[in-house]
Amino acid sequence: MNEKAIELYGDELYAAWLERRTVAPLTEREPDISLEDAYRIALRFVDRRVQAGERIVGKKIGVTSKPVQDFLGVFQPDFGQLTSGMVFEDGATIDLGGLIQPKAEAELAFVLKEDLTGPGITAMDVIRATDYVVPCFEIVDSRITDWKIKIQDTVADNASCGVYVLGNTKGDPRKLDITLAGMVLEKNGELFSTGVGAAVQGSPANAVAWLANTLGELGIPFKAGEVILSGSQSALVPVTGGDALVCHVGGLGSCRVQFSGRSAV
Amino acid sequence: MSMETTLTREDIVRLTERIEGAQTRAYAIPKLTNEYPAMTIGDGYAVQTELRRRFVAQGHRHVGWKAGLTSKAKMQQMGVNVPSIGFLTDRMARPENSAISTGDLVHPRVECEVAFVTRADLAGPNCTKEDVLDATDYVLPAVEIIDSRFSGFKFDLESVVADNGSSARYVGGGRARDPRDLDLRTLGVVMEKNGEMVAMGASAAVLGHPAEAVAMLVNILTELGETLPAGSFVMSGGITEAIAVKPGDNVIARFQELGSVSMRFVD
Structure with a gap:
């Protein structure tokens, strides 16, 4: 795809996010869209959020479980970028009015104390560079109509990032069997x-x-202090106003979140 | 749960012989309710009790019990609101890291469980999770090898109770731990078959807490006129779904805090 088309789709997803509405799957309109095109669209989408005043605070990893990879027909995860407007504290009440078609996932979040610059990074480097891990909830959301996503759709849509909640029981990965x-x-x-x-x-x-x-490989920085949502360890939970969720991670602690209001869809 | 029985003593003996034959010679039979549609869960336990009496008379040592149907999904599927139980004997035990023959099983499946060994007697009614934890000597990781003797694993609760809750073999091992040093609710578990992860979960999948399943088991024993003596071995119910195994398969169950249990299956 040419730069013009990348910008157009990135701007379209940004507008959909801003206005809490959905757009038709990109893969229906651009049958030849590549994964690389999709990541470039996501970068444009996130750039627009940063231009509007947010900061990049971390990354999320998606499509990490075998059933989800099988469903999307891929053999590797995907990622999106976390921005300062997505963060909620433990026990927060999230107004669903700010989201479109949200679902929750329970995960382990990592916070880095050193930069992790690939290629050549192994799991051992990750433990070494980790400041702490915490239980967290990711509230995923999709700007694609009815979550009708192929891998390129979710990647372009910033890996279906919505908002997230970090627990406050910090654990050292050297003392926990993650x-x-x-x-x-x-x-x-x-x-x-x-x-x-x-x-x-x-x-x-x-x-x-x-x-x-x-x-x-993509030349995107991965810096000390960033938060990484490492991937879902639970089934996707549909949420509506009044729901309360708690997740407990063995040997670590818990994270809590509540919901109010109604999402757009 | 009602333990009301409807079968005659003669019918119970007849069904026990049928189950015993299927278990010892490893063949599948139709579910018992095909012939006895009015059979109750109480009848199922009457058959199971007669089966236990026969095995003990043949010299098997009754070492403890197992809880089954301990997940909400399984209970809903079977239309019940309590687990089922079955007895365990020394003859069903297999050592850790051993080769387990499938030649004397019908269609074996494996599940990860937290097992309890008790140091004090437990009796119902109203036995609680806390009572169970107080009476526990130690917990250990275990794999239960279940094997329904009913064709195609097609059964109802009455039949499966008569078939001793599909009990067949079990392997305990790993690391014995004092439950007071652990959060028994959040233990993560992974089952691998031939190096591939095939089932995963956390111990809360068993009635919210494995000790809750043991408490319910003790309360069911009360209805059968039994108690759980000190020194009993109790399997608290599958944390993971049951996975089919065949000769050549290697299985390892890895537990947070409790180590692992492995075995391989042969002809």
């Missing part, structure tokens, strides 16, 4: 699903290493 730590997700006081770190690329550290290497 691969086998259990994930227990409760919705409105009832068990919703369980999972484990290994569901994410065998270990969340593998997903972060993949991200560092991918960013390195």
Whole structure:
């Protein structure tokens, strides 16, 4: 795709995000769109948010589990960029009015204390460069109508980033088995699903290493202080106003979030 | 749960012999309710109790119990609101890292479970999770090898209870731990078959907490006129879905804080 088309689609997704509405899948309109085109569109989309006053605060890794990869017909994860307007604190109430068609996922978030510059990064480098890990919720959202996404659609849409909530129980990855730590997700006081770190690329550290290497190839900085949402360890949870979610990570702690209002769709 | 029985003593003996034959000679039979549509869960337990009496009379040692149908999804599927239980004997135990023959099984499947070993007697009714934790000597990781003797794993609760909750083999191992040092609710578990992850979960998948399943098991024992003596071995229910195994398969169950349990299957 040429630069003009990339800009056009990036601007279209930015406008859809701003106005809380959806657009037709890009893959329906551009059957030949490549993954590289999609990442360039995402960069334009995020650039527009930064131009409007937000900062880049981290990254999210998506499509990390085998069932989701099988569903989208891919063999690797994808990523999106986190901006300062997406952040909520533990226990926050999120107004769904700011979102389009949200769903929640329970994850482990990493915060870096050193830059991770790929290529050549391994999981061992990830542990070394990690300041701490925390339980978190990612509220994914899609600017694509009815979540009818192929991999290029979700990548262009900044990996379906919505907002996220970080727990405040920080853990040292040297003292925690991040691969086998259990994930227990409760919705409105009832068990919703369980999972484990290994569901994410065998270990969340593998997903972060993949991200560092991918960013390195694309020349995108990955800096100390950034937050990385490492990939979903739970089933996708539909949320509506009044819902309360808690996730517990074995040996680490919990993260809580509530919802009010109504999403656009 | 009602333990009401409808079958005659003669029918119970007849069905027990049918189950015993299917279990010892490893063949599939139609579910019992095809012939006895009015059969109750109480009847199922009457058959199971008779089966246990026979095995013990043959010299098997009754070492403990297993809880089944401990996930919400499975209970809804079977239309019940309590787990089922089955007895465990020494003859069903297989060592860690051993070769387990499938030649004497019908269609084996494996599940990851947290197992309990008790140090004090437990009795219902009203046994609680806290009572169970107080009476626990240690917990350990375990793999249960279930094997329904019913054709195509097609059964109802009455039949599966009679078939001793599909119990067949079990492997305990890994690292024994004091449950007071752990959060038994959030233990992560991964099951790998031939090096590939095939099932995953966390221990809360078992009734919110594995000790809750053991408490319910003790309360079911009360309805059967039994208690759980100190020194019992109890499997608290599958955290992961049951995965089919065949000769040549290597299985390893990895547990947060509890280590791992492995085995391989042979003809």
